[in-house]
Amino acid sequence: MILLDRLTKRFGDRTAVDDLSLELKPGTVTGFLGPNGAGKSTAMRMILGLDRPTAGRALVGGRPYHELEHPLRTVGALLDARAVHPARSGRAHLLALARSNGIPKARVARVLELSGLGAAAGKRAGTLSLGMSQRLGIAGALLGDPEVLMFDEPVNGLDPDGVRWVRGLMRSLAGEGRTVFVSSHLMSEMQLTADHLVVIGKGRLIADAPLEQVLANPSVLIRSPHAGELAARLAAEGVVVERRGENELIATGASIERIGDLAHDAGVRLHELSPRAASLEQAYHELTAGSVEYGASKEGAR
Numbered sequence: 001m002i003l004l005d006r007l008t009k010r011f012g013d014r015t016a017v018d019d020l021s022l023e024l025k026p027g028t029v030t031g032f033l034g035p036n037g038a039g040k041s042t043a044m045r046m047i048l049g050l051d052r053p054t055a056g057r058a059l060v061g062g063r064p065y066h067e068l069e070h071p072l073r074t075v076g077a078l079l080d081a082r083a084v085h086p087a088r089s090g091r092a093h094l095l096a097l098a099r100s101n102g103i104p105k106a107r108v109a110r111v112l113e114l115s116g117l118g119a120a121a122g123k124r125a126g127t128l129s130l131g132m133s134q135r136l137g138i139a140g141a142l143l144g145d146p147e148v149l150m151f152d153e154p155v156n157g158l159d160p161d162g163v164r165w166v167r168g169l170m171r172s173l174a175g176e177g178r179t180v181f182v183s184s185h186l187m188s189e190m191q192l193t194a195d196h197l198v199v200i201g202k203g204r205l206i207a208d209a210p211l212e213q214v215l216a217n218p219s220v221l222i223r224s225p226h227a228g229e230l231a232a233r234l235a236a237e238g239v240v241v242e243r244r245g246e247n248e249l250i251a252t253g254a255s256i257e258r259i260g261d262l263a264h265d266a267g268v269r270l271h272e273l274s275p276r277a278a279s280l281e282q283a284y285h286e287l288t289a290g291s292v293e294y295g296a297s298k299e300g301a302r
Contacts, residue, residue, distance in 0.1 A: 001026055001179055002047060002148060006056035009042050009203075016042040018203035019056070024181055024196075026147070029174045031194030031211075032183040035288055039203040040183045041079065044152055048077055060148055072101040075148040076141030081133040081156070086126025090117055090136045093125060097143055107143060115139035116165065130157025138166070149173055151182045155189060167193045187281035191215075199284065201291020214287075215278035220256050222249040222263075223272035230268045237262060250276070 002024040009017040017039040024030050034040050045051040047058045049065035060068065060075050068074045084093050094108045112121050115135040120128065128136065134157055141149055151170075155163045170193050174180045184190050190197070197214050199207040207214060224230050227249050231241045234251055239259070242250040251259055256275055263270055 001061060002150075002181060003059040003062070004043070004047070004056070005059070007043065007046060007053055007058055008055040009039070009046060009051060010054045015203050017046070017053075017200075020200065020203070020205055021056075022198060022205070022208060024179055024198075026179045027174055027177045028195045029170050029180045029182065029193055030196045030198055031190040032181060032198050032200075033185075033187075033190065033284060033288075034200040034206075035291060037202075038200045038288075038291065040200065041152060043200070044077070044079060044150055044181075044183065047150065048075070048079070050079075070101065070144070072097065072103065072144035072146065074144070074146055075150065076144055076146040077150040078134070078137035078141045078154055079150075079152045081130065081137040084125040084133070084136065086124060088125055089122050090125055090128065090132075090139075091121040093136065094121075094139060094143060097140055101144060103144055107145070111139040111142045114142060114169075116162075131159060131162055134158055135162070138169070146178070148179045149181070151180075153184055154182060155184065155186065163189065187279075187284055191280040197280075199287050201288050204291075206287050206291065211280075214283050215280060217252060217283065218278045219250050219252040219276045220254070220259050221272060221274050221276050222251055222259065222270065223247055224249070224263070224268055224270050226268045230263055230266060233262055233266045233268070234259065247271070 004020050004022040007017055007020040020043060032040050042051060046053050047060065047065065057064065065071060091108065091112065094111065098105060098108050115138050117135050117139065120132050125136065134154060138154060155166050158166065167189065170180050170182060194211055196210050197207060222230065225247055227247050231243060231249055234241050239254045240252040244250055256273060260273055
């Protein structure tokens with residue numbers, strides 16, 4: 001289990017993480033989401049003792065990371081896939097980690113097999129592609145067979161098969177009762193992988209809830225030759241309506257049955273009325289709308 005208790009980190013006059021409190025439980029894949037600059041990486045670094053909190057505390061298994069007797073056997077982490085000596089082979093890198101942490105050599109062969117490195121394990125780390133570097137980093141995180149695992153953007157550089165492998169791995173690890181904490185900007189992947197979501201913005205907690213709860217606001221697609229008239233009627237009834245073209249609407253905040261009844265009462269002819277699957281991407285944008293620190297201009301290039 002990971003516990004963050006009013007965790008705060010300031011760099012000069014900038015607050016990167018602001019009074020963050022969380023409890024990440026075993027048997028769960030917790031997705032860690034937030035815009036660029038939200039403080040996700042800083043929070044993860046504090047959990048691993050790489051940055052010292054300005055205030056508050058971060059505990060793994062009830063203890064600060066620096067007090068863990070066997071750190072690699074308690075928590076495995078991948079924060080930077082390129083943080084490997086470039087002249088060492090992947091196998092040599094893992095052997096060095098194993099020897100320094102009292103882990104049997106046989107475990108190195110096992111995690112190489114699990115990560116799918118194969119013949120690439122003999123190549124120098126500096127020559128590996130980003131995708132293969134990610135696999136090596138994941139192998140390192142698994143080396144101590146830990147109960148807690150943390151991954152920062154683990155699918156960067158992976159091909160579709162690699163992405164599916166990581167997804168299955170996360171689900172499998174959580175299914176074994178481990179605590180899995182994974183940061184990603186890929187909303188579609190998080191929707192398929194995570195059980196629980198933590199969303200932060202500008203260092204502060206925005207959401208800490210099961211995936212189903214975050215997605216609990218489905219929408220309805222409506223097509224009608226009288227879309228404008230229907231939009232006005234729905235809005236008057238408290239339904240959130242987005243216009244999509246001349247004859248198409250997206251309605252949120254009402255069931256498909258209620259929308260059908262309102263259209264009937266208004267005498268509006270419908271050409272389509274169908275539910276739309278809830279989208280984590282849309283929910284994420286709504287949650288973080290006021291917390292984007294680094295946004296691109298909406299004007300086109302000149």
